[in-house]
Amino acid sequence: MLVYHLPGTFETREAHLDLLWEAGATGLEERAGLIRAYFDAREELSAEIADGEWRDEADQDWQAHFKATLKPVRAGRITIVPPWLRHEVEAGQTALIIEPGMAFGTGHHATTRMAVEALSALELSGKRVLDVGTGSGVLAIAAALLGADHATGLDIDPLTIPIATENAEINGVPPGRVAFAEGSLGLGDESDETFDVLVANLYAELHDLLAGEYAAALIPGAPLILTGILTGKLDLVQTALDREGFGGVTVRGDGEWVLVTATA
Template sequence: MLVYSLPGTFETREAHLDLLWEAGATGLEERAGLIRAYFDTETELPAEIRDGQWQDEAEQDWLAAFKATLRPVRAGRITIVPPWLRAEVEAGQVPLIIEPGMAFGTGHHATTRMAVEALGELDLAGLRVLDVGTGSGVLAIAGALLGAEQVLGVDIDPITIPIAVENAQDNGVPEGRAVFVQGTLGDELPGDWNEPSDVLVANLYAELHDLLAGDYAAHLRPGGPLVLTGILTGKLALVRAALEREGFTAVQVREDGEWALVTATAPQS
């Protein structure tokens, strides 16, 4: 089988994955900092992803190999697992079932795990949680499982929405309690979601957090918790400056390797 391997960063990851699918990849995986795409034949690729390398490898069941590497991920009160490992969730933990697929968010990345942990430290009972850049819906679903009355997941990628909906159903979250829509914070949101939410969580990247900081403030009730992740530690200053600019307070940072999570409190007025 032909494998095309190229380096990827968090910022370029989604664009690279989309281009590889569009070029005819039959499967994708990430290994040791590389995106590996499987093709039936060598293919002319877009210029943006021509810095990779083709190689011929022995045939294997790549999906089975990927599944064999997955383990339950404990993230505070929640354990994120694929369906076939549900029995391994420890007693007292809340299982969050995610079928690995094309949408980002199996829970194994430090950014996702830290965000789930941060949500678990909040009392979400009866609250409304807005998840920006929802991907597979893991953070919105985590909010629902942790007691949120309503969750809304928003993503610009239409591919993610049916995946997130299916994941919510697999976790027993009622349709009306978890809603997923394609769009951005600048769009008209469904129902009363144009009113400020109680909690906002976003797993994006530093430059987008900088651009969206004003929208975060507008979509959060005064004093509401903000949870931001997907941030490289080298770009923390950009996110801190954006939050200060928009009047957020109580800014705190936690790090895991090269990744950081930032929490803050929305302006009081």
């Protein structure tokens, strides 16, 4: 079994966990000051996570270890859980089941959690929601579970689409209320459909590029929820929102990550 040992913890290396998933990790575990990333084959890793060490370890029931480290994530009215922790969702909370490890968006990243909280704070019934950079589909599925009429999830990575579709099925969201498609905004081929809410967990530079597209995709007065923004890059996003005429900007943070809301 191939394990990549990366010094640090989920907390200290939070910004790097998605790089491990993107590189093809099949599971992540934290033990004794090390992040253990399980891989099927050695992969070329980006510079930010190149300070670890590849180890061939004797086989053990790593899945049991991995599963034992996962906890339910409470985000507003939603609790995000892997299938085997469904029974731990407290009464009054809505379970959002995500099988970890297939695409970004298990709820364990601060940005996903803050975005679900922000969706949860809105009245979504009767609303049409657009989720740009849907990954596992978690935010679109959360919107549907919170009562949105319809949620559309877009992602430039085609591998995410069947995963998000399957996650919607697992959560009992009927195909008529959620749709996932390969794509993005700003590619020149989108329809002129408008939405009542737009949520995007991407990164600051991309929000800057897409801010005009967000404005065009929203009806006037509609809420915009942006995250994936490192604290140091907040200015870039705020300037872009000003430029595109968004108002009512609010900012909240969790560690090095921020979430911004605004009104079209």
